[in-house]
Amino acid sequence: MEYRVLGKSGIVVSELCLGTMTFGNTTNEEDSMAMIHRFLDQGGNFLDTANVYVSGRSEEIVGKAIQSRRSDLILATKVRFSTADNVNHVGLSRKHILDGVEASLKRLNTDYIDLYQMHVWDHITPIEETLRTLDDLVSSGKVRYIGCSNFLAYQIMKSLGVSDHNRYTRFISNQPQYSLVSRQMDREVLPLCIEENVAVLPWGPIGGGFLTGKYGRGEAPTEGRLTSKAGESSWDLRNSEKNFRILDEVLAVAAELDKTPAQVALNWLIHKQGITSPIFGARTLEQFDENMGAVGWKLSNDHWNRLDTISALEDDYPYRFIKKFRREF
Structure with missing residues (x-):
């Protein structure tokens, strides 16, 4: 396991972060604790949870x-997010944050939280x-430190500006969805995070299970996250010809390297510029062991570029215009 500095801070985190969204739900307590x-x-030192995962049960297990x-x-x-059926038990108000941190500290049985993240912007x-x-x-x-998640680029920049102007603590990290089949952050968010030295902690690094290679064209899943009709990991969002072309390339690279598709997808992301620590999850110990097989090796430049090229976003306006007139020395 290798380590990276967490944004503009003095702490280092492992190149993979263990996500705990399934703990206490599809993963029982015994297996959840075994994974941790x-x-x-195995050298990991970075755990991610949330106060709403399984209504707080995930935090208790952690x-x-x-x-x-x-x-x-x-x-x-x-x-x-909402923690009770009450109009003020949601959002990023002073009341909800202070109520939320006390509840999380109690469930986590700790005196402090290393990284406290805003789950999404509050309008x-x-x-x-x-x-x-x-x-x-x-x-x-x-x-100890603060971060954001699912923020737009202007929301991150506005937050940093307000913090700098008032000499408040800055966000040191951002947690967006990012994978070979979800690269929208390439437009604005990733360049901003690189420029401002904000760590990027991608969630959904294997596309909600799509990049495991379990599903083929015309084969709608019957189990797992992709069966959901809502959310960012729904089959409707994954079932596109472009995504299957990306998956074909992942499968080809995996076969050439004798690795699993999930390991290849994670390894590509680990070595993507600007990415600090992808957050992976697992329902079973077998899935955990497979995902941990993404570290300790590196895709060749040829394999990495093949995956990067086929998954890249199109050069729409104004990005192609700006790229055309970019000045470099």
Whole structure:
């Protein structure tokens, strides 16, 4: 396992982050704890959860699993979505953030959260209120660093500007969806994060299971995340000819290297410029072991470029116009 600096900070995280969204749901507590311990034993030091995963059960399992090794790892969680049937139990208001952090600390059985992330932008709460509250949490020691997730480029830049103007703590990370079959962040968000030294922690790195190679053209899934009719991992969003051409290339590279398609997709992402630590999940210990096989080796330049080229976005306006007149020395 290799390590990278987490954005504009002084801490380092493993090149893979273990996501815990399935813990307490499709993955039972025993297997969930086993995954965490295996991950730490194999050099991983970065765990990601959220207060709404399985109604807080994920945080409880994580807290139970890490007690004897708390200081050895970087623990990330999130706040923003609804936690109760009450109009003020949602959003990024000072009230909801302060209620949320106390509840997360209790479930995680810890005194502090290393990385506290805003799960998505709140169009009601002024960003100044959100950032002032987060700055107070950092000053109090309950939170060490802050980050965002699913923000647009202008939302990230506005947040950084407000923080700089008011001398508040800055976001050091952004957690977007990003994979070979979901590269919309290439337009604005990824270049911004590189420019501003904001760590990128992609979720959905194997396209919700699409890049495992389990599904073929005309074969709608009957199990797994792709069966959902809603959300970013629905079959309707994955079932396109371009995505299947990308999958064909992943399968070809995997066969040439004697690796699994998931390992190839993750390895491409690990070595993508601007990417700090992809967040992978697993329902079973077998899936966990397979995903961990994505580290310890590197795609050749030819294999990496083949995957990068076939999955690249089209050069639409204004990007092709700007590219045409780009000045370089």
